[in-house]
Amino acid sequence: xxxxxxxxxxxxxxxxxxxxxxxxxxxxxxxxxxxxxxxxxxxxxxxxxxxxxxxxxxxxxxxxxxxxxxxxxxxxxxxxxxxxxxxxxxxxxxxxxxxxxxxxxxxxxxxxxxxxxxxxxxxxxxxxxxxxxxxxxxxxxxxxxxxxxxxxxxxxxxxxxxxxxxxxxxxxxxxxxxxxxxxxxxxxxxxxxxxxxxxxxxxxxxxxxxxxxxxxxxxxxxxxxxxxxxxxxxxxxxxxx
Numbered sequence: 184x185x186x187x188x189x190x191x192x193x194x195x196x197x198x199x200x201x202x203x204x205x206x207x208x209x210x211x212x213x214x215x216x217x218x219x220x221x222x223x224x225x226x227x228x229x230x231x232x233x234x235x236x237x238x239x240x241x242x243x244x245x246x247x248x249x250x251x252x253x254x255x256x257x258x259x260x261x262x263x264x265x266x267x268x269x270x271x272x273x274x275x276x277x278x279x280x281x282x283x284x285x286x287x288x289x290x291x292x293x294x295x296x297x298x299x300x301x302x303x304x305x306x307x308x309x310x311x312x313x314x315x316x317x318x319x320x321x322x323x324x325x326x327x328x329x330x331x332x333x334x335x336x337x338x339x340x341x342x343x344x345x346x347x348x349x350x351x352x353x354x355x356x357x358x359x360x361x362x363x364x365x366x367x368x369x370x371x372x373x374x375x376x377x378x379x380x381x382x383x384x385x386x387x388x389x390x391x392x393x394x395x396x397x398x399x400x401x402x403x404x405x406x407x408x409x410x411x412x413x414x415x416x417x418x419x420x421x422x423x424x
C-alpha cells in the first residue's frame with residue numbers, strides 16, 4: 184500500500200515534472216524563432232515584392248520611353264525633313280531662268296536677220312552711210328567695223344582707228360546700227376579712182392556672208408582714200424568720220 188502510494192506520488196511527481204518541462208519548452212527561444220521565421224519570410228516576401236515593383240515599374244517606364252522614342256522617330260519623320268523638296272521649286276526656278284537667259288541671248292548680227300541699206304549723204308562730202316536694222320527676235324551685236332567691197336575691189340578698206348566706240352553695239356529687235364564710208368578725198372588728192380555700182384557689206388572681217396545693199400543708179404566714185412568707221416549706235420556718231 185505504501186509502495187503503491189509511493190509509486191503514485193512518484194508518477195504524479197513525474198507528471199508534474201513533464202508538465203514543467205513542457206511549459207518550459209513552450210517558453211524557450213524555439214517558439215520565438217518559429218514566429219520570427221514566419222515574420223522574416225513575410226518581410227522577405229515584402230522586400231522581394233518591393234524590389235520587384237521598381238523593376239516592373241522601370242520596365243514599364245522603359246517601354247514607355249521606347250514608345251516615346253519611336254514617337255520621336257515619327258516626329259523626326261524623314262519625310263518632313265525632306266520637305267525641302269523646295270529643291271523642285273529651285274529646279275523650276277532654274278528652268279525659268281534658263282528660258283529667260285535663252286530669250287535674252289545675244290548673237291552676232293547676220294544677214295538673215297537684218298536689213299542693210301547704203302545711203303549717199305550730202306554732208307560730210309563723199310560719204311555713204313551704212314544702216315543695219317535688226318529684223319530678228321533676239322538681240323544681236325555689230326562687232327568691230329564693216330568689211331566693204333565696192334565693184335571689183337580686191338582689198339578691204341582700212342578703218343578710222345579713232346572711231347572705236349566704248350562698247351560693242353548691241354541691237355534689240357527693231358533697232359539700227361550705223362557706220363560711215365569715206366569714198367574719196369574731198370580735195371581730189373586721191374588716186375586710182377573708179378566708179379562702183381555694186382556693194383557687198385560683210386558685218387566684220389570674220390563674217391562669211393555679205394549683205395548687198397543697192398547703190399544709186401549712177402554709182403559712186405571711189406579712190407584709194409577710202410576708209411570706214413567702226414559700227415556706232417547713232418547716225419551722228421557714224422557721220423563724224
